Amino acid sequence: MTATPHRYRSHTCGALRASDIGTEARLSGWCHRIRDHGGVLFIDLRDHYGMTQIVVDPDSPAFKDAEKVRSEWVIRVDGKVRQRPGGTENANLPTGSVEMFVTALEVLGEAKELPVPVFGDLEYPEDTRLTYRFLDLRREKLHNNIMMRVKVVDHMRTAMKNAGFNEFATPILTASSPEGARDFLVPSRIHPGQFYALPQAPQQYKQLLMMAGFDRYFQIAPCFRDEDPRADRLPGEFYQLDLEMSFIEQEDVFQTMEPIISGIFETFGGGRPVTKKWPRIPYAESMRKYGSDKPDLRNPIVMQNVSDIFRDSGFKVFARILEDAKNEVWAIPAPTGGSRAFCDRMNSWAQGEGQPGLGYIMWRSAGAPASAADIKILENLPSDRVENFIDKNRQFEAVGPIANNIGPEKAEQLRQMLGLKDGDAAFFAAGNPEKFAKFAGAARLKVGEDLNLTDKNRFEFAWIVDFPMFEYNDEDKKVDFSHNPFSMPQGGLEALTTQDPLTIKAFQYDIACNGFELASGGIRNHRPEAMVKAFEIAGYSEQTVIDRFGGMYRAFQYGAPPHGGMAAGVDRIVMLLCDAQNLREVALFPMNQKAEDLLMGAPSEASTKQLRELHLRLNLPEK
Numbered sequence: 001m002t003a004t005p006h007r008y009r010s011h012t013c014g015a016l017r018a019s020d021i022g023t024e025a026r027l028s029g030w031c032h033r034i035r036d037h038g039g040v041l042f043i044d045l046r047d048h049y050g051m052t053q054i055v056v057d058p059d060s061p062a063f064k065d066a067e068k069v070r071s072e073w074v075i076r077v078d079g080k081v082r083q084r085p086g087g088t089e090n091a092n093l094p095t096g097s098v099e100m101f102v103t104a105l106e107v108l109g110e111a112k113e114l115p116v117p118v119f120g121d122l123e124y125p126e127d128t129r130l131t132y133r134f135l136d137l138r139r140e141k142l143h144n145n146i147m148m149r150v151k152v153v154d155h156m157r158t159a160m161k162n163a164g165f166n167e168f169a170t171p172i173l174t175a176s177s178p179e180g181a182r183d184f185l186v187p188s189r190i191h192p193g194q195f196y197a198l199p200q201a202p203q204q205y206k207q208l209l210m211m212a213g214f215d216r217y218f219q220i221a222p223c224f225r226d227e228d229p230r231a232d233r234l235p236g237e238f239y240q241l242d243l244e245m246s247f248i249e250q251e252d253v254f255q256t257m258e259p260i261i262s263g264i265f266e267t268f269g270g271g272r273p274v275t276k277k278w279p280r281i282p283y284a285e286s287m288r289k290y291g292s293d294k295p296d297l298r299n300p301i302v303m304q305n306v307s308d309i310f311r312d313s314g315f316k317v318f319a320r321i322l323e324d325a326k327n328e329v330w331a332i333p334a335p336t337g338g339s340r341a342f343c344d345r346m347n348s349w350a351q352g353e354g355q356p357g358l359g360y361i362m363w364r365s366a367g368a369p370a371s372a373a374d375i376k377i378l379e380n381l382p383s384d385r386v387e388n389f390i391d392k393n394r395q396f397e398a399v400g401p402i403a404n405n406i407g408p409e410k411a412e413q414l415r416q417m418l419g420l421k422d423g424d425a426a427f428f429a430a431g432n433p434e435k436f437a438k439f440a441g442a443a444r445l446k447v448g449e450d451l452n453l454t455d456k457n458r459f460e461f462a463w464i465v466d467f468p469m470f471e472y473n474d475e476d477k478k479v480d481f482s483h484n485p486f487s488m489p490q491g492g493l494e495a496l497t498t499q500d501p502l503t504i505k506a507f508q509y510d511i512a513c514n515g516f517e518l519a520s521g522g523i524r525n526h527r528p529e530a531m532v533k534a535f536e537i538a539g540y541s542e543q544t545v546i547d548r549f550g551g552m553y554r555a556f557q558y559g560a561p562p563h564g565g566m567a568a569g570v571d572r573i574v575m576l577l578c579d580a581q582n583l584r585e586v587a588l589f590p591m592n593q594k595a596e597d598l599l600m601g602a603p604s605e606a607s608t609k610q611l612r613e614l615h616l617r618l619n620l621p622e623k
Helices: 063-068 126-131 140-162 203-211 250-268 283-290 316-321 340-352 372-380 383-392 401-418 433-450 492-498 528-537 542-548 550-556 570-577 608-613
Strands: 024-037 040-047 050-056 074-083 098-109 185-187 195-197 216-225 236-246 280-282 328-334 359-365 396-399 425-431 461-465 470-473 478-481 508-513 516-523 563-569
Touching (some): 024 098, 040 063, 203 563, 236 250, 280 283, 328 433, 401 425, 516 570
Antiparallel strands (some): 216 236, 236 563, 328 425, 359 396, 470 478, 508 516
């Protein structure tokens, strides 16, 4: 008895191989590309699994139906698998050694003219792509990105379970929490005038799980923040690998998570090198050296404080700035950047960034040493040390307005301090570092990029540690939390009661990779009196803490273990692995830059009936 063939396929479009030659097959998929070669039709038939070339010639009973087929029509074909003619094989396809000669064809779904092409990788307006996202997702690159995300998330789950973590799902409807961004509020129909919030993160719930004694929690957690969109942050909704551990210190988190995150990049990074032992860089040092708390360590440039060289120097602009004790002068070394054209481009760039300009010094070789003593030394040196001696004792000329003002001696001090050579340059930023550090960091990145100093073909990780617990909020004229409000201050309650709040560091840490913040975490403040004091410093009363964080506050009264954790951005990890330019290239159905879902038409107006049920009345701004 012969088995009835499957209605749509015996194989997927990625399954046929040389071993199938001579057999009958049935395939279903999308017409990816159609070519007419002298009356013979060649169709690349595509499905989720791959592509198979099918052939229909005028002698085939299916030829008339095949002539009607157009791009992205969905068809079912029957036929015989045969070897491709010599010279027509496609080594880039797993099915590239075979083709299928079609004897029957059925159209399963016609397609209108496409608003977004599926074949190729042409650039199209993003709003068009998002409106027709179901077509956009058929494109090979985007399809592969999404499948990379699936594999990465699956790997994360396996790695976390192997490390002793259990996966728990926490509530989506919850209470508002000051996580640093605006909440999405959900009005309650049953409780008029009251609102739920979508979680910015499962912070309180995961800590409560530690109070409940579950020890190691993780979750691929959806998080919701009403933030302005940017390239490295999805508007509205994003996902993170969220975790928490009990009876641990900061080092335990590092030892547990470093191999897990490294393992993801080693597995899916295409063989690109991954940092073996992640450095631990204090926040203040990271800002001073790189102008960022998420430094791109592929860039070898390290900024230096050169204030002492300019203090009381002939360069009056910097000397006057340095009369204020808060101010400093930082140097941004630029190896190979010592040309007038490059320095002028950097100066123009700085002006485009809203700065008055970017001062610089260039160094040029003034020749090798020629004194009698030097010649005598050279005569007695082994040949392999001659070049090193000449290089070490070479004379240099400093060029540029700043060099002319500070004189050759201080210019040479600068060169040696920065380790610069013939053809190199240095740029300078001056003022209060709190105000110019971000700009200096951007200049460092641009120098590294434009001079091809940044190694793009690797993943460079670091732990950024010792974040300040508090910062001064200029807008509200008050002390505020600088990071996560639930973190433990270094020094505990004693530090909160005796130190200037702006000098207190926290057990808080980030993972930086290639200029992105991939994760953030901390050891938690699990003592209720310390928690209350921390919030009081930030302007919240004890009653406010009880009202807003009552569940966690109460839990701390009944035996709270020391605990801590972190959350890593799933979207950003996949973006780096896929070499994508923004997060919308690795998310299934993202919103656009205006936080609109163009495919589903969200946000949308609520009906009068819906508003009445929720006891809401609109007070819209005037157009």
